[in-house]
Amino acid sequence: MTADSDIASTPPARHPASILQHFTDLPDPRREQGRIHRLDEIVFIATCAVLCGADSWEQIADYAHSKIDWIKTFLALPGGIPSHETFRRAICLLDPRASQKCFYAWITALMRRQGLTPVATDPPELRPIAIDGKAQRGSARRTVGRSALHIVSAWAVENRLTLGQVATDTKSNEITAIPELLALLDLKGAVVTIDAMGCQKEIAADIVSGGGQYVLAVKENQPHLYEDIERAFEEALDRGEPGVDFTECQTEEVRSGRQETRSCCVITAPEGIRDAGLWAGLRAVVMVISQRVVNGAASSETRYFIGSAAGTAEDYLRWVRGHWGIENALHWVLDVCFREDDQRHWAGNSAQNLAWLRKLALCLLKAEKGSEGKSIATRRLTAGWKNDYLLSVLAQIPEKSGA
Numbered sequence: 001m002t003a004d005s006d007i008a009s010t011p012p013a014r015h016p017a018s019i020l021q022h023f024t025d026l027p028d029p030r031r032e033q034g035r036i037h038r039l040d041e042i043v044f045i046a047t048c049a050v051l052c053g054a055d056s057w058e059q060i061a062d063y064a065h066s067k068i069d070w071i072k073t074f075l076a077l078p079g080g081i082p083s084h085e086t087f088r089r090a091i092c093l094l095d096p097r098a099s100q101k102c103f104y105a106w107i108t109a110l111m112r113r114q115g116l117t118p119v120a121t122d123p124p125e126l127r128p129i130a131i132d133g134k135a136q137r138g139s140a141r142r143t144v145g146r147s148a149l150h151i152v153s154a155w156a157v158e159n160r161l162t163l164g165q166v167a168t169d170t171k172s173n174e175i176t177a178i179p180e181l182l183a184l185l186d187l188k189g190a191v192v193t194i195d196a197m198g199c200q201k202e203i204a205a206d207i208v209s210g211g212g213q214y215v216l217a218v219k220e221n222q223p224h225l226y227e228d229i230e231r232a233f234e235e236a237l238d239r240g241e242p243g244v245d246f247t248e249c250q251t252e253e254v255r256s257g258r259q260e261t262r263s264c265c266v267i268t269a270p271e272g273i274r275d276a277g278l279w280a281g282l283r284a285v286v287m288v289i290s291q292r293v294v295n296g297a298a299s300s301e302t303r304y305f306i307g308s309a310a311g312t313a314e315d316y317l318r319w320v321r322g323h324w325g326i327e328n329a330l331h332w333v334l335d336v337c338f339r340e341d342d343q344r345h346w347a348g349n350s351a352q353n354l355a356w357l358r359k360l361a362l363c364l365l366k367a368e369k370g371s372e373g374k375s376i377a378t379r380r381l382t383a384g385w386k387n388d389y390l391l392s393v394l395a396q397i398p399e400k401s402g403a
Contacts, residue, residue: 019394020044022106029093036079042090043099045071045082050354051361051393052384055339057084063384070387088350096352100164100184103360107161126191126213126309128157128319130326131181131198133174134334149351152177153359154185155326160366162330162359167352174198179206187212191309193323196221204308205280213281213309215319228273229285229304236267245269249313259293264317268310281308286316334358337376368393 023040030039049063061084064071068081082090133152152174154163164184168177178198187210194203196219207214218226236244245268253260265287276282286305292298307316334340338358365371365379370392374382383390 019106022109023102026102027095027098029095030090037082037086037090038076038078039090039094041075041077042082042087043094044075046087046091047357047360048390048394050357051364051380052390053380057088060084060087067387091353092350094349094353096165096167096349096356097184099353100356103356104164107360107363126311126315126319127189128322129163129185129187129190129192129212130155130157130323131178131192131194132323132326132331133168133177133197134331150174150177151352151355152181153326153330154181155330157322157325160325160329161363162356165352165356165359167355175200175203178203182206182210185210191215191311191319193319195323199225199306201278201280204282204306208280208308213307215286215305215307215309215316215323218304218306224274225306226304229270229287229306232267232270232272232285233265233287237265247313249317251317257295261291262317262321263289263291264313264320265289266307266311266313266316279306282306283308283310284316286320288317288320330359330362333362333376337380338362364393 020040023043026039026043028035028039045064046060048067049060052063054060054063061082064081071077071081131152131154133150135150150168150173151165152168153165155161156163164181166177166181166184168174174197178194178200179202182192182203183206187207189211191213192207193215194217196217199216199218199222204214204216218229220226236246246265247268248263248265250261250263253262266284268284270276270285273282273285284307286307288303288305290301290303292300303320305316305320309315309319311319338361340355340358361380362376365376365383368379370389371379371382379393383393
């Protein structure tokens with residue numbers, strides 16, 4: 001797919017048309033006969049519409065018609081504005097992995113422009129990547145026995161960006177989806193955090209072979225491993241076993257009537273872990289104790305992890321806490337601000353592709369620096385109202401006055 005002659009072959013880097021350069025290699029799944037709309041323009045318009053608050057195919061088409069004068073300033077639109085059926089067919093047919101590669105190239109370019117690409121230190125710090133799954137509840141079709149689609153996502157904790165996603169039919173299949181997602185990522189210099197669902201020997205091996213490190217949550221679904229870790233800490237804490245490489249740290253936080261104390265203990269090169277040799281690169285076992293007091297009610301929780309990284313107790317506590325960013329800063333916001341669970345899309349690849357567009361829109365809205373203090377919902381509305389602000393979100397173009 002090549003750009004038309006009436007769009008500059010090398011548009012300015014900060015012009016919205018430059019975004020389409022990242023989609024020139026996107027395979028077009030549509031039949032050539034009767035194809036009058038460019039795929040890259042369909043994807044671009046849909047991205048803008050979702051970013052500005054559109055949820056349905058009709059709303060995406062309505063958005064395009066309402067902005068036609070603005071859109072025509074940098075898109076060719078050889079067939080005019082696509083109908084809502086054209087948007088639906090194209091997004092349903094679009095290969096989710098191929099589109100992710102194009103979007104990832106776009107996001108990477110924005111990260112470099114903003115100086116978000118990690119700068120090497122001596123020794124280099126590990127980049128935390130959180131992996132977790134979320135159900136697309138609206139994609140379920142109980143009348144035909146189709147369960148909700150589960151999307152497993154990778155989240156860059158520090159940059160707060162979605163790096164990739166893979167869809168599964170059921171939550172139990174997340175175990176098979178995680179290796180597929182890992183294959184899409186550059187794991188060199190990264191530490192990958194996954195909940196107990198991903199505590200699998202094969203997944204640990206995939207991360208290490210990809211050049212990364214891991215922190216995996218351990219629960220009772222791994223009975224021998226859980227018991228051995230629990231016993232190792234009991235012996236180290238109760239009897240102070242000589243020769244044990246043991247470190248610990250503690251943090252306290254008071255916020256909105258909630259007081260929480262977190263204690264993290266790490267045993268490096270632990271002994272007595274059955275089948276330890278089957279876990280690639282296993283270097284440490286970790287215990288995190290969270291003690292909370294909320295409105296006078298006290299509670300306590302103890303969690304265990306295994307890790308391959310050569311980190312301190314402070315490092316492991318930071319990685320464990322950072323993992324919940326994918327729940328709080330991604331999944332929760334998608335539900336509240338994008339009403340993701342209310343979306344009723346199930347045809348073809350529509351649920352996967354629209355889920356990715358919502359994640360992309362969220363990342364772009366968070367990256368825009370001129371709206372600090374404003375909610376994501378307000379930023380979406382502003383993007384729909386003000387074209388210059390939308391450009392600042394899409395390409396980080398400074399907002400002009402009088403828009």
